Amino acid sequence: xxxxxxxxxxxxxxxxxxxxxxxxxxxxxxxxxxxxxxxxxxxxxxxxxxxxxxxxxxxxxxxxxxxxxxxxxxxxxxxxxxxxxxxxxxxxxxxxxxxxxxxxxxxxxxxxxxxxxxxxxxxxxxxxxxxxxxxxxxxxxxxxxxxxxxxxxxxxxxxxxxxxxxxxxxxxxxxxxxxxxxxxxxxxxxxxxxxxxxxxxxxxxxxxxxxxxxxxxxxxxxxxxxxxxxxxxxxxxxxxxxxxxxxxxxxxxxxxxxxxxxxxxxxxxxxxxxxxxxxxxxxxxxxxxxxxxxxxxxxxxxxxxxxxxxxxxxxxxxxxxxxxxxxxxxxxxxxxxxxxxxxxxxxxxxxxxxxxxxxxxxxxxxxxxxxxxxxxxxx
Numbered sequence: 029x030x031x032x033x034x035x036x037x038x039x040x041x042x043x044x045x046x047x048x049x050x051x052x053x054x055x056x057x058x059x060x061x062x063x064x065x066x067x068x069x070x071x072x073x074x075x076x077x078x079x080x081x082x083x084x085x086x087x088x089x090x091x092x093x094x095x096x097x098x099x100x101x102x103x104x105x106x107x108x109x110x111x112x113x114x115x116x117x118x119x120x121x122x123x124x125x126x127x128x129x130x131x132x133x134x135x136x137x138x139x140x141x142x143x144x145x146x147x148x149x150x151x152x153x154x155x156x157x158x159x160x161x162x163x164x165x166x167x168x169x170x171x172x173x174x175x176x177x178x179x180x181x182x183x184x185x186x187x188x189x190x191x192x193x194x195x196x197x198x199x200x201x202x203x204x205x206x207x208x209x210x211x212x213x214x215x216x217x218x219x220x221x222x223x224x225x226x227x228x229x230x231x232x233x234x235x236x237x238x239x240x241x242x243x244x245x246x247x248x249x250x251x252x253x254x255x256x257x258x259x260x261x262x263x264x265x266x267x268x269x270x271x272x273x274x275x276x277x278x279x280x281x282x283x284x285x286x287x288x289x290x291x292x293x294x295x296x297x298x299x300x301x302x303x304x305x306x307x308x309x310x311x312x313x314x315x316x317x318x319x320x321x322x323x324x325x326x327x328x329x330x331x332x333x334x335x336x337x338x339x340x341x342x343x344x345x346x347x348x349x350x351x352x353x354x355x356x357x358x359x360x361x362x363x364x365x366x367x368x369x370x371x372x373x374x375x376x377x378x379x380x381x382x383x384x385x386x387x388x389x390x391x392x393x394x395x396x397x398x399x400x401x402x403x404x405x406x407x
Contacts, residue, residue, distance in 0.1 A: 150179030162339030166314030182394035185380040186387035189370035198275035215252035218276040280337040339387025353396030
């Protein structure tokens, strides 16, 4: 089966319902491949018919905007192997747009991912973005960690993606706590993520280490080495684990069966639990406690305490018009059977608004989104 490609679907609002004059409501849709080619499902056909009905009342500028959005989506679907993936959808004000509202979506990349995404939304440079993990939204909302002030964020929904932070070291080191590393000044050969102020994983792990009294800089000072990888399952890491060229890995991305954590546990590494006192300090920032379950990782004799790294929160700011937030969730609901998610189960709208183990939510829902959820009985 071919991968399902993103497709931008633009629905024009009914003029009679508009109190803010917002011209368009943008949502992300997909096409499924069921017989070797991209085909529209019955749900998409039905939705498209509704769009066609509304388009009869559109003015020429709106028609051209829809054409441009469909063109961009179609080109990406056909050339995604060579095109960039940082998505920017911007509906700006033209001379004829008096009384209308600008609308911007930003997804992926250095600016719209990692630590910067909440800042982009909170300062209204974009209106909607994804943030992973969901905990980072809470950190930003509280003005903790890398965020110097509280950000006026609101949640539209939480998409499931189960994950955890895992700290593993070689058994021959005899480490039972990260305190042992600091006390013995062990020159680890550790693999982690790329450093930099925008990398949420690197920041989270660095914050954890700081509570134990050391850093990656200390490891280098003690004579150790730090391997920085762009992805949890990077080839250089997997090779280093197999060859025992490294003796520690601090990262997330542990949900994949046969991934880096499974490989490490099969090659003489063990998971080091995080002490409850340290977990509580991370919770004060906005993270949530979790466990690496022994039922999933058979080498464990008990669940290992850690912090959660789950979820893709769809976030906005408190100024987003209620009608736009309502329309965003309405569209997600209508397309719930088509949207690709990082989970083996279909998208659950009740979990989308309430949060779950796979996407804990601690930030208030946008009132426009909450209105839709309540009307449909999801809240």
